Amino acid sequence: MQTTKFAAIGAASIFAVVALLLAYPAMAATQTATTSTSIIPTPTALTAGQTITFTSTAGVWHVIGASASKASVKSGSATGTLSLTVTGVYAGGYSLSIKSGSIGINGTNYAVATGSAEMGVHQAHLVGQGTLASTTPGSFLFAAGAHANFQGQTFNTLRFDVQVNGEEYGVVLLVTAQVS
Numbered sequence: 001m002q003t004t005k006f007a008a009i010g011a012a013s014i015f016a017v018v019a020l021l022l023a024y025p026a027m028a029a030t031q032t033a034t035t036s037t038s039i040i041p042t043p044t045a046l047t048a049g050q051t052i053t054f055t056s057t058a059g060v061w062h063v064i065g066a067s068a069s070k071a072s073v074k075s076g077s078a079t080g081t082l083s084l085t086v087t088g089v090y091a092g093g094y095s096l097s098i099k100s101g102s103i104g105i106n107g108t109n110y111a112v113a114t115g116s117a118e119m120g121v122h123q124a125h126l127v128g129q130g131t132l133a134s135t136t137p138g139s140f141l142f143a144a145g146a147h148a149n150f151q152g153q154t155f156n157t158l159r160f161d162v163q164v165n166g167e168e169y170g171v172v173l174l175v176t177a178q179v180s
Contacts, residue, residue, distance in 0.1 A: 054081065060076070063138075082100075132162070
């Protein structure tokens with residue numbers, strides 16, 4: 001009798017898991033941009049040629065893998081801006097190119113030279129890479145994510161992994177986004 005109860009519970013559990021797995025694609029397909037965590041204020045379908053500009057309101061940097069001999073200052077305030085142009089619109093998301101930008105780390109402002117990015121269809125997952133146009137060239141990876149919505153203003157995080165001057169920095173910026 002005990003074995004029969006366990007078998008019935010096991011079968012019901014397997015049925016529930018399979019039902020959830022089968023229902024997930026249908027739920028994901030019906031999700032709208034208004035219910036996702038979009039990085040764009042008032043999410044709408046973007047078109048090629050539009051520009052998304054991120055401007056920092058606060059930020060921090062930290063030397064990654066810093067040893068006492070390599071860097072005397074290992075963290076501090078960071079600033080930055082990043083403008084991306086929509087270059088392609090697809091059923092699964094967007095392709096973007098870096099139009100301009102800068103990253104302020106440890107008192108030095110690095111201009112962004114080139115780069116590209118991809119963003120999901122609900123404008124919630126932005127990732128990319130680029131190069132710096134400094135006297136000592138560098139490169140970076142970046143990602144953006146929704147952070148908060150306060151009094152009608154959307155705040156996002158823009159995270160960078162920057163390599164320049166033989167150092168690697170982790171940078172996190174709290175940014176606002178504007179589409180034009």
